Amino acid sequence: MSIIWQIPRNCLGWILVAQFALILPHIERLPWWVMAAYAVCASWRVMVYQGRWSLPPKMLKLVLAVLCFFGIYQTYGTMVGLEPTVALLFSGFCLKLLEVVEKRDVYVIIFLAYFVALTEFLFSQDFLVSAFIFLSILLISTALVALHQHSYDTLNLSSLKKATVIFSQALPLMAVLFIIFPRFDPLWKVPLPSHQAKTGISESMSPGDISNLSQSGELAFRVVFDGEIPARKDMYWRGLVLSEFDGRTWTQAQWKKDFLTESEKESLLGAMTNPLQYTVYQEATHQPWLFSLALAYADDKTIKAVNDFRLVRTDNIHSRIKYQVISDQEAMYGQTLSRIEKTLEVSLPRTGNERARKFAEMTYSRSTGDRDYIDKILTKFNRENYVYTLKPPLLGEDTIDEFLFDTRRGFCSHYASTFVFLMRAAGIPARVIAGYQGGEINPISDTVLVHQFDAHGWAEVWLDGDGWVRIDPTAAVAPDRIEYGLENAMAEEGSFLSDTPLSPLRYRNITWLNSVRLQMDAFGYYWSSWVLQYKGERQLQVLQSLLGEVTPWRVAALLMTVSSVVLLIVFGHLIKGRGEPKAAVYVKWYLRLCRQLEAAGYVRDASEGPIDFARRVDRSNPQWKKTLLSATRSFVRLSYEQVSQREQSLLVKQLRRDVLSIMYQLRVK
Known part of the structure; x- marks a missing residue:
């Protein structure tokens, strides 16, 4: 062909x-x-x-x-x-x-x-x-x-150099167009079905699910508080409310997906006495749920409040999003519980985990009330030989029984699941909450970084007069996990991010490396905040600071001014480049040879070719014959023959050596 x-x-x-x-x-x-x-x-x-x-x-x-x-x-x-x-x-x-x-x-x-x-x-x-x-x-x-x-x-790098010059000339116009043109949703904002593994909390929870997330150092979301950052132990980021249990897996109840009306959302806002404002930058999860502190309110048309007091987005999150939230963790919520809701929140499978059921009935019968029963269960986790570990043993059919009485080794999901089961077995409404707990504070950007390994499960129990109350049984077993984070809690076991040994999060004890990591994270935050989120009100503020009043004429004038400056620079560069062309390296060496021979009395005529000139010099002084002919031959080949780049380089080197040799002989003479 x-x-x-x-x-x-x-x-x-x-x-x-x-x-x-x-x-x-x-x-x-x-x-x-x-x-x-x-x-x-x-x-x-x-x-x-x-x-x-x-x-x-x-x-x-x-x-x-x-x-x-x-x-x-x-x-x-x-x-x-x-x-x-x-x-x-x-x-x-x-x-x-x-x-x-x-x-x-x-x-x-x-x-x-x-x-x-x-x-x-x-x-x-x-x-x-x-x-x-x-x-x-x-x-x-x-x-x-x-x-x-x-x-x-x-x-050849000359192509790269020329392309770089073209890019440099376009950068000013690119910056101006970025500043003044309105933002449109790009292609990557279009909801596309993705086969990528979903990142973060899933819509169900089984024993060991959250421990898998704890081996990932990926960023789940970033939080910027308007005021003082709460203590780590107080940052419980609610994501999912799991109320249905089949004996092994907790899932969301279908009725829980009912959205609150606008008036109900406003009543939530009115119930807040100590509001806390913050902004969340959440990474893509390909799921609709959002993460926030307890009793959250968001004034955003794309965000809905669900009747179990969590926030969800109207569509799945396929790229990083930003949303503002108001929360009040001290406010009570869900003080009233309907008969249907109570029935759901105390329901358990008809059979299975019989030992746990009997233990709950016996312990509750010896308690003075719901609070005393809760204290007895937490005391059991705290004083008996229970172990908090990322590597729990596998459980069989009766997961609650095996964990509570046999293995006694588990992660937060084991303790939350078992605790809620024991509450329901005693007739106390309870549910599992899946989300994240804690977060790392970046002092450079004053943001809270919540990673996947901060994934956590805890419980909420309903108490008459108090509504839904957060109870974290993990705090009774491993208080270091709540106070200082997973890395500290797993220090003795050595299982923190064991599957990703190259993650910089494993080496936070190395000061300089951790400083570099935090600097890069802060830069990423500023990039997301000022570039990726440059639209709407922020874009209008920037334009007003530049133009005063934003009008089409002023925007056009700014664009024309920058365009004119760029074109003038390019035009000046083109005019400057119209001078005499620069001689090639080999031409410079040959002209240098001619000047040296002229100083020795051998003047080349204007009409005399290089070969004729070399022969004439050779007849007058044959001692340079070999070197002079070699230099002349190299110059002629470089000037009149099409040679490869490698051969061209070799000929230039040979010409330089010959010229330097003749110059040395002339000086010695």
């Missing part, structure tokens, strides 16, 4: 570099065979360029495309969704290398690369990711520049 048009080697090199840079951020989420396909396609393209292989036939390309479709379907089980679509796009992007025949094919693969670069923003918009994608776009633009530079037969 004949190749009609060949990619310049410099351009091909930059295309391969740009493709590798684009694939790199997706390595963890793309199937391994996509990277293998890229390696095969890139190697095949190089072999074609070198003339060792021919382009693959149409049938082979068809087979490769079908295999990609089949591989994506086998990996994800469907062709619909965010991850399979991205994998399909990358597969086509790699296979396109085998179809480049004409110049327009190169334009297709380069323009496709620009689109592929944006796919990373579907998953993350952090500063480091954004900076890397900016670099990737620069590499793509370098390939586009190199497409029109046929003089370079190897990867």
Whole structure:
């Protein structure tokens, strides 16, 4: 198969570099065979360029495309969704290398690369990711520049330099457009079905579920308080209320999903006597629930309050969001409980965990009331040989019995589940709350960082006259977990983030490393707050500070002013560059040789060629014959022959050596 048009080697090199840079951020989420396909396609393209292989036939390309479709379907089980679509796009992007025949094919693969670069923003918009994608776009633009530079037969940095100059000229306009143009929801805001593992608290809780999250150092959400930050032991971030129990798993009750009316929300706000205001920056969970302190109120149309006193979003959270909350942890809530609600909150499976049921009945019969019974259960956890561990033994069918009387080793979910079971067995309304507890304070940004390992489960019991009251049985077993965090509680066991030994969170005791981590986190917060959240009221405030009054004429004047300044700088640079062209290095060395020979009495005539001049000098003084002819031969080849870049470098070095040798002989003479 004949190749009609060949990619310049410099351009091909930059295309391969740009493709590798684009694939790199997706390595963890793309199937391994996509990277293998890229390696095969890139190697095949190089072999074609070198003339060792021919382009693959149409049938082979068809087979490769079908295999990609089949591989994506086998990996994800469907062709619909965010991850399979991205994998399909990358597969086509790699296979396109085998179809480049004409110049327009190169334009297709380069323009496709620009689109592929944006796919990373579907998953993350952090500063480091954004900076890397900016670099990737620069590499793509370098390939586009190199497409029109046929003089370079190897990867050449001059293409990168020219692309960098173009980017630098565009930066001022980019900044102005970012400041003045209104924000629209981008592509990555569109709700797309995702096959990515859901991050964070799930909608059910079984023994060991939360302990799995405790091996993750990923950020769950960040909180900025308007005033003083509460004590760590007081920060219980409610997420889910689990009221139904099947003997092993706690789940949400269907009726709990009823939303409060606007008047009911306003009554909640009115019941707050000591309100606490804060802003939450929550990471993507692909779930609708939000996290807040007890008795929360949010004045946001996209946020609904549920009748179990938690907050949910009207749609799933596919990217980082920001919402403002008002809470009052001292306020009572749920003082009245209907018969239906009470029936639900005391219900248990008809059979199973018989030992725990009998223990609850016996203990309650010896108690003076609900509060005394609660104290007796917490005292049992505190004084008997119960162990708080991230590595609890597996439980069988009667999970409550086995944990309470046999293993006595568990995580927060074990203690919360068992405590609520014992409450219900005694007829006290109780439920499990799943969320996060505590958080790390970053002193640089004054924010609270809540990580996945802060996931926690606790209980709420309903007491007559007090409503729903938070009870955390884990505090009776491992108070260090509540006061100081999971890392401190697991210090002796050594299981904190044991599955991620390279996580910087494991080395917070190393001062300089922890300082770097906090600095990077603070920078990420400022990036999210001032760049990703630059819209609406904040954008209007910035424009008012720049323009005074925001009017179309003033905005147009700002844009025209910046554009004019940039164009004047570019125009001045172009005018400045219209002077005499700079001589090549080899020309400078040859002219230096001519000046040295002229000083020795050998003047080159204006019409005399380099070879004729060398012969004339040789006839007058043959002692320089070999060196002079060698220098002249190198100069002629560099000036009039088409040589490779490597050979050009060798000839320049040889010319320099010969000129320096003749100069030395002239001085000695």
